[in-house]
Amino acid sequence: MKPKFISISEDIIEKIKSGELQPGDRVPSENELIKQYEVSNTTARKSLLEIESRGWAQRIKGKGTFVLNRTEDHHILRTLGSIDSTRRGFNESLKAEGFNPKNIVLEKTILQHGVSSEISGKHYIMEGPILKIHQVRYADDIILKDEIKYISLKLCPKINMMSTEISYFKIYEDKYNLKISDIKQNLSTMILMPQAEENNFEVSDPLPAFVLDSVVLCCSDTVVEIEKSYYRGDKYKFAIVANPEYYGNSVNTERKI
Known part of the structure; x- marks a missing residue:
């Protein structure tokens, strides 16, 4: 026995x-x-x-x-529309899967003007001043994600003084006491050519990529963050949350490749 x-x-x-x-x-x-x-x-x-x-x-x-991530094709699964998944943060998620995360900041600046993003046909606007952070994210020695975040300095004053390796989502909740009400996301695909200006993945061949446009909402649909990121299509799979019930309740998911 x-x-x-x-x-x-x-x-x-x-x-x-x-x-x-x-x-x-x-x-x-x-x-x-x-x-x-x-x-x-x-x-x-x-x-x-x-x-x-x-x-x-x-x-x-x-x-x-x-x-740990033991999948044969080494794809990383991420869930869209899940506040719990977003709260964990990129670095913490990779560490939990056994990878060594690293960030390289390409740009970190304060914009005085506003920015906007269109998600599912609706425009979301964030007024300035805004912190813009552009960084590439590594797992071990491979760039997995090219990420641009815009964060409201009205809602999150002096967040520009913090490390870019934090989970910003947790900071919104814990330091600034913002109650995140929703995440709106669009996922599309494209082929990044090696010579393309937006290709920061250090590859010599055309690269399939997921393009994720995301808006984080709080306080009666006030925009606290806008993100546009490129994910390596040969390294990621995405799951979709159907009718999510946030903050610890169960959710149904449908996996998408």
Whole structure:
């Protein structure tokens, strides 16, 4: 008969293999395993260590144990329309999947004029002054994302003094006490030619890319952030949230490639 901690670890690994737990998702904590399987804290701890030792997850101190990215094609799955997914932030998500994130800032400046974005046929306008941040995002040594963010300095004064490696979403909520009400997003595709001005991916061949236009809303549909980003099409897959219920409630998702 298998030890209990082996049975629990195999149960969780099966959930990872089936896709119920995705790369970057948090594995149930010790306390959650104790309650779910009615075991001791020693057994729960050994279960998590077993999952980690077999290469399916890794522990991040102070945060928990997260599923590693072991997909054969090395695609990274991201969920559109999910506040919880956005709250985690780019760097934190990659660390949870076992990658080493790095950012290089190409531009960081303050604009006095406003900017706008069209999402699903509706225009969203953010008045100045605005912080513009243009950076490329790495996982290990590969550029995965070329990102431009515009952030309202009216709503977030002195946010330009902070590191660009933070999760801005958490800062909006925790430092500026903004209640995020919605995220509007458009996802399209294009081919980036090597010589194109907007191609910062350091590739010599045409590159398929996802183009994500995003608006973060708070305080009665006030725009706090506008983003336009390019994602490597050969490295990403996206999931879509259908009828999301935010802040900890369950959601239904439909995966899209």
